[in-house]
Amino acid sequence: MIGHGxxxxxxxxxxxxxxxxxxxxxxxxxxxxVGRDAAAAARAAQKWGWADSSVDWREVIDREDIDVIDIVTPGDTHAEIAIAALxxxxxxxxxxxLANTVEEAQAMxxxxxxxxxxxxxxxxxFTYRRVPAATLARDLVAAGRIGEIRQVCAAYRQDWLTDAEAPLTWRMQKDRAGSGALGDIGAHAVDLSEYITGLRLTSVSGIIDTIVTERPLLAEGSGLSGTASTERGAVTVDDIALFSGRYETPAGSRYAPLAGFEATRFATGRKNGLTIEVSGSKGAVSFDLERLNELDFYDATLPGAEQGFRTILVTEPEHPYLAPWWPAGHMLGYEHGFSHQVVDLVEAIHRGxxxxxxxxxxxxxxxxxxxxERSSAAGSSWIAIPEDQRD
Structure with missing residues (x-):
């Protein structure tokens, strides 16, 4: 694993x-x-159970006993490391x-x-695909339980930057992070919406903005959670992104569904509020990461007197990923999605x-x-997304 924290x-x-x-x-x-600081990498290895630590990712990639490289570094290093590893x-x-720019992502x-x-x-x-309730939402949509998709609302709201004096970190610097709320958390909203619906976005119209334009620098040697210095630096990424999108037209349909997206680090009171609601001709599904063991499902085919959102407690062994875990009603947490990610990766590699x-x-x-970003710079005009070859 290259990077830690x-x-x-x-x-x-x-x-x-x-x-x-x-x-x-x-x-x-x-x-x-692997980490840049030898002592910090060694502490991470001891704490999390890695057999060894290093400060040289190139040397690690060359090792014959290494089969998988896991990259958890800031975005500006993804392309170089991933391409070398592959x-x-x-x-x-x-x-x-995946990267900080389209060009880097294309090269990868x-x-x-x-x-x-x-x-x-x-x-x-994109680990949130592997939260069992989100996977169940995908399964219900794929099975036709909500009918023809009409509309999607997706938002990722956090409040960790509402304090204007919070120190400047790499996540607020475009050369390190690529973008701010848009890429850091908005990317999750985009991917999860496409995963659940099975549809890709074809065009977007939006606006991004930076609410706090400068912040105090971290005192030298204080670390990411350390104290702020008296010097200040520019915030070069967005704090908030609001955009609309249109998906491709589903097979057998004449309507290309619309979606509304929000990504913000200034939603006071929201800690990790990733929500997505998909509305269809026969029903709807609604997921909230802050209630990650639950999925709300609306069945519009029921008699009127019985209709209404009902909450499915996603802890049964029949639900995605859950059979090996605890008895029904015993909750899973944020970290379990990363175990499911390992399962899917290892099994795919094994099957070729x-x-x-x-x-x-x-x-x-x-x-x-x-x-x-280009839409925002052009006054929120609609921008077509180039069609990718699907692998």
Whole structure:
């Protein structure tokens, strides 16, 4: 695993726990974690169960005992590391968004395509697909339970930047992160909407804005959670993104559904509020990450006196991913999606199949994010999203 910290902890938990609950066709061995600071990487290895640590990702990629490279670094390093790993014959799991630019994402996807011809696999980490309630929503839509899709509302609301004096970190710098709320959390809303509906966006119209334009720098040596200095730096990414989108026309339908999206780090009181509601001709599904063990389902085919949203407690062994876990009613948490990610990746590699979401899927999301930025710069005009070849 290259990188550590918040996402490194989540991915490490996934690698540690998945083989203890699921019967995997191959046993993951947590060989080495890589970081820029030797002492910090060594502490991460000891804390999360990695056998070794290193400060040289290139040396790790060259090791013959390494089969998979898991990338959890800031976006500005994804392309270089992923392409080198794929060319070295390593399977790759890369955190979202896939890259900082469409050009980088295209280069990564091209490298993944070349590697696939040699049996090497690549997957991007849109982990919320693997929350059982979100997967169940996808299954209900695919089974036709809500009928023809008419409308989608998706939002990802957080409030961790409402304090204007919160220090400037890499996530607020365009050269490191690529974009702000749009790419960091808006990418999740886009991907989850397409996953649940089975449809891709074809055009968008939107606006992005930066609410707090400068913040105090972190005091030298204080770390990401350290104290602020008296110096200030510019925030070069968006704090909020609001956009509309139109999907492709579903097979057998004459209507291309519309969607509304919101991504913000300034939604006071919302901690990790990813919500998505898909409305159809026969019903609707509604998911809220802050209630991640529940899915609201509306069946419009019932008699009028019986209609209304009902809450499905998604903890039964018949529900996606849940059979190996706890008895019904015993809840899962945020970290379990990362174990499910490991399961899907390992099983796909073993079967010689393309894991989902692919780098091609990640490239498409990158094109959506880019189109939103260009739409905002052009006065919220509608921007078409180039059609990608589906892998």
């Amino acid at each position: 918040f996402m490194g902890a989540a991915h490490s938990q996934g690698w540690r726990v998945a083989p203890r609950f699921f019967d995997l066709p191959a046993d993951p061995v947590m060989a080495v974690v 060319e070295a014959g390593k399977h790759v799991l890369c955190e979202k968004p 996807t091209d490298a993944a395509s070349r590697a696939a011809s040699r049996g090497v696999r690549a997957m991007v980490g 199949e393309q894991p989902r979401p692919s780098f091609g899927d990640g490239l498409h999301v990158q094109r959506v994010l880019d189109a939103v």
